Amino acid sequence: MRYELHYWPTIQGRGEFVRLALEAAGADYLDVARGPEAEGQGVSAMLRWMDGPDVVHPPFAPPFLVHGQVVVGQTAAILLYLGPRLGLVAKSETQRLWTHQLQLTIADAVAEAHDTHHPIAGSLYYEDQKPEAARRAQEFRELRIPKYLGWFESVLQRNPKGSAHLVGARLSYADLSLFQLVEGLLYAFPLAGRRALTQNPRVGALHDCVAEHPRVAAYLASPRRLAFCEEGIFRRYPELDA
Amino acid sequence: MRYELHYWPTIQGRGEFVRLALEAAGADYLDVARGPEAEGQGVSAMLRWMDGPDVVHPPFAPPFLVHGQVVVGQTAAILLYLGPRLGLVAKSETQRLWTHQLQLTIADAVAEAHDTHHPIAGSLYYEDQKPEAARRAQEFRELRIPKYLGWFESVLQRNPKGSAHLVGARLSYADLSLFQLVEGLLYAFPLAGRRALTQNPRVGALHDCVAEHPRVAAYLASPRRLAFCEEGIFRRYPELDA
Numbered sequence: 001m002r003y004e005l006h007y008w009p010t011i012q013g014r015g016e017f018v019r020l021a022l023e024a025a026g027a028d029y030l031d032v033a034r035g036p037e038a039e040g041q042g043v044s045a046m047l048r049w050m051d052g053p054d055v056v057h058p059p060f061a062p063p064f065l066v067h068g069q070v071v072v073g074q075t076a077a078i079l080l081y082l083g084p085r086l087g088l089v090a091k092s093e094t095q096r097l098w099t100h101q102l103q104l105t106i107a108d109a110v111a112e113a114h115d116t117h118h119p120i121a122g123s124l125y126y127e128d129q130k131p132e133a134a135r136r137a138q139e140f141r142e143l144r145i146p147k148y149l150g151w152f153e154s155v156l157q158r159n160p161k162g163s164a165h166l167v168g169a170r171l172s173y174a175d176l177s178l179f180q181l182v183e184g185l186l187y188a189f190p191l192a193g194r195r196a197l198t199q200n201p202r203v204g205a206l207h208d209c210v211a212e213h214p215r216v217a218a219y220l221a222s223p224r225r226l227a228f229c230e231e232g233i234f235r236r237y238p239e240l241d242a
Numbered sequence: 243m244r245y246e247l248h249y250w251p252t253i254q255g256r257g258e259f260v261r262l263a264l265e266a267a268g269a270d271y272l273d274v275a276r277g278p279e280a281e282g283q284g285v286s287a288m289l290r291w292m293d294g295p296d297v298v299h300p301p302f303a304p305p306f307l308v309h310g311q312v313v314v315g316q317t318a319a320i321l322l323y324l325g326p327r328l329g330l331v332a333k334s335e336t337q338r339l340w341t342h343q344l345q346l347t348i349a350d351a352v353a354e355a356h357d358t359h360h361p362i363a364g365s366l367y368y369e370d371q372k373p374e375a376a377r378r379a380q381e382f383r384e385l386r387i388p389k390y391l392g393w394f395e396s397v398l399q400r401n402p403k404g405s406a407h408l409v410g411a412r413l414s415y416a417d418l419s420l421f422q423l424v425e426g427l428l429y430a431f432p433l434a435g436r437r438a439l440t441q442n443p444r445v446g447a448l449h450d451c452v453a454e455h456p457r458v459a460a461y462l463a464s465p466r467r468l469a470f471c472e473e474g475i476f477r478r479y480p481e482l483d484a
């Protein structure tokens with residue numbers, strides 16, 4: 001049965017973590033909000049799930065996945081659901097839990113990256129909170145990026161199956177998500193991001209390895225991969241990098 | 243086998259969501275960092291798991307749970323692990339996923355509540371970011387609390403088994419966590435929190451119902467329940483409420 005991904009159609013955002021998993025697995029999926037309204041797709045199809053009074057499990061926000069009778073929101077919960085179905089997580093409960101814990105930590109880093117340009121209010125423009133953004137971005141660059149990537153470096157270093165993957169000896173959705181986090185950091189903070197990768201070479205190597213995965217590479221080169229932009233989570237405002 | 247919870251010993255914080263689940267289930271657990279150093283407990287026991295170079299699954303931050311060979315961090319992942327073991331989640335995969343999705347949304351609300359007093363930097367004091375905190379708290383009071391509690395109200399309203407619980411007809415860890423979120427909001431934002439409960443009566447009723455659960459009530463009246471304070475996530479700074 002085809003997976004239906006619902007997410008804002010013009011940005012990578014949090015939807016990208018789900019897209020990467022679906023693409024890396026070669027799954028049959030529809031990116032609903034990017035489809036034509038005339039065929040019942042588009043943003044209005046997405047909003048019907050969010051605003052429809054009869055939806056028993058209404059998503060709080062995009063992304064969410066519709067698969068048969070299942071409607072699931074929250075990026076990490078979507079990947080928890082998809083992981084076993086796409087072969088992107090190990091079989092044992094302990095390894096699945098560990099993979100999920102890694103994903104949740106990536107989600108925390110992503111939320112903090114967002115707040116570098118929106119420290120005060122998501123309802124205001126970046127231009128309305130620039131001085132505050134400069135202060136928050138400094139903390140993010142100097143303390144948080146090193147803490148997050150340093151932790152993932154130690155996870156890779158301690159993996160009993162080697163440092164090619166975060167969990168075990170095979171690709172998992174956490175690897176794909178760490179790739180995307182690094183991509184985003186390199187886009188938004190090219191100076192600080194590059195510096196952090198120099199300090200954490202295993203994270204950099206995993207990023208490069210994921211980029212070369214045949215299906216991921218094909219996806220990244222396709223029109224299905226949206227470009228980073230200043231409407232998304234990772235935004236390049238040069239004044240926030242150093 | 244006894245559960246070992248590791249969390250900062252003087253605050254409710256994120257550890258409280260785990261404590262509530264353990265207490266509501268009457269589980270045998272040790273709150274390690276609150277125990278005596280002389281018996282191998284205390285904060286130093288917690289830090290050994292975080293800083294020990296031989297820990298294969300190092301927690302990024304407290305809280306984390308140690309249970310036999312399992313070490314699991316991230317509040318939502320801990321509850322994902324504990325839920326079935328403590329009888330605090332339904333049996334079906336769909337209901338478990340939905341319960342987890344609710345928990346992740348509560349976690350997002352908790353992170354935003356924290357950032358009302360620390361919008362700029364976790365490494366600075368509140369006193370170093372008071373004007374920014376005032377702006378962020380205004381957005382949180384006026385837009386975010388209503389959005390979050392309004393969503394939970396609609397979830398309760400749509401529950402096919404009735405609005406006494408978030409999922410199905412029995413207590414789940416999501417109910418306990420929503421209770422704790424409401425407790426925290428009422429502590430930190432008594433005016434805005436009370437107003438939001440008036441708008442969302444099912445959320446208020448669930449909060450009151452959880453507080454009357456015999457084991458929860460016994461816990462809340464015991465010395466094991468720490469008081470809210472201005473070192474935790476939910477802080478009462480009257481200038482941030484209105």
